[in-house]
Amino acid sequence: MPKPKIFVTRNIPQPALDRLEEVFDVSVHASGASLGREEFLRAVEDADALLCLLTDSIDKELLDAAPKLKCVSNLAVGYNNIDVRYATQKGIAVCNTPGVLTETTADLAWALLMACARRLVEADKYVRESRFDGWGPLLMLGVDVHGKTLGVIGMGRIGRAVARRAEGFGMRVLWFDPKADPGSMPPEYERTDLENLCLQADFISIHAPLTSDTRHLIGAQQFALMGPKTILVNTARGPIVDETALIKALQEKKIAAAGLDVYEREPEVPAELLALDNAVLLPHIGSASIETRTQMALMAAENAIAVINGQEPPARVN
Numbered sequence: 484m485p486k487p488k489i490f491v492t493r494n495i496p497q498p499a500l501d502r503l504e505e506v507f508d509v510s511v512h513a514s515g516a517s518l519g520r521e522e523f524l525r526a527v528e529d530a531d532a533l534l535c536l537l538t539d540s541i542d543k544e545l546l547d548a549a550p551k552l553k554c555v556s557n558l559a560v561g562y563n564n565i566d567v568r569y570a571t572q573k574g575i576a577v578c579n580t581p582g583v584l585t586e587t588t589a590d591l592a593w594a595l596l597m598a599c600a601r602r603l604v605e606a607d608k609y610v611r612e613s614r615f616d617g618w619g620p621l622l623m624l625g626v627d628v629h630g631k632t633l634g635v636i637g638m639g640r641i642g643r644a645v646a647r648r649a650e651g652f653g654m655r656v657l658w659f660d661p662k663a664d665p666g667s668m669p670p671e672y673e674r675t676d677l678e679n680l681c682l683q684a685d686f687i688s689i690h691a692p693l694t695s696d697t698r699h700l701i702g703a704q705q706f707a708l709m710g711p712k713t714i715l716v717n718t719a720r721g722p723i724v725d726e727t728a729l730i731k732a733l734q735e736k737k738i739a740a741a742g743l744d745v746y747e748r749e750p751e752v753p754a755e756l757l758a759l760d761n762a763v764l765l766p767h768i769g770s771a772s773i774e775t776r777t778q779m780a781l782m783a784a785e786n787a788i789a790v791i792n793g794q795e796p797p798a799r800v801n
């Protein structure tokens with residue numbers, strides 16, 4: 484019997500490819516160049532499963548181009564790139580990779596928070612430009628992190644992991660998440676509404692999924708509530724923040740700084756953001772550690788294998 488076919492839209496860690504090979508006839512778009520839409524549509528024509536990235540748009544057209552498809556396995560916890568409703572209508576399982584990237588993404592949110600608070604990127608540039616001519620009482624003054632207030636937007640796994648790290652810094656934790664169960668939260672964390680969080684938090688870290696409810700959740704109105712010392716961190720999805728309003732808030736110093744791993748129209752990063760010293764900018768690397776990306780790829784592989792074998796996959800979203 485021929486093996487079922489899987490199309491993998493980009494090279495992924497080898498252990499996951501090895502695992503897929505045990506079950507599937509694997510075809511990988513391994514070239515460095517991005518996968519063109521026409522090529523993508525052709526590649527799924529005879530695919531039984533698809534292992535894709537958060538940058539691949541899995542819409543009606545793509546799903547219709549793949550009449551044999553039984554599983555879309557996303558190499559990400561977020562799945563806003565997939566038309567889940569249409570996939571469900573067509574009986575296609577949609578899977579993701581929750582859990583394995585929680586701590587790694589929380590680490591990166593903290594790296595951004597610390598980098599903004601203590602101006603690490605500016606300071607590094609200062610040294611590299613040979614401008615460091617000795618210790619100075621007013622040189623590169625940042626703000627303290629310990630003892631301050633952290634506001635977490637979205638208290639799923641990653642939001643909680645970020646909040647847990649704040650305990651080590653003796654911080655007060657505020658959180659906003661209309662969907663989270665307050666009973667499951669440590670009692671010392673204070674539940675609040677978005678307005679109060681924007682008013683009171685020194686650091687705000689976003690960990691919500693991108694949905695129609697969270698698109699532009701943070702915009703001009705929210706920046707107006709924040710103070711000139713507020714630092715915003717976004718490692719979730721770019722469109723949760725109105726980027727035009729953010730740029731204005733940073734330019735006018737309505738907030739102190741922003742640490743961004745994600746952008747509204749990725750991979751486009753507006754020139755205005757690139758020009759700002761009070762923005763730390765990363766290329767969507769929240770989960771990018773060797774260990775975590777390997778775990779994610781293995782989980783995505785196991786998801787596809789389970790669906791093809793008629794079993795319940797480790798993480799199915801529909």
Ligand code: DGY
Nearest residue numbers: 558559560561584770
């Ligand atoms: C995700 O998994 O959704 C992240 O954005 C990438 O790891």
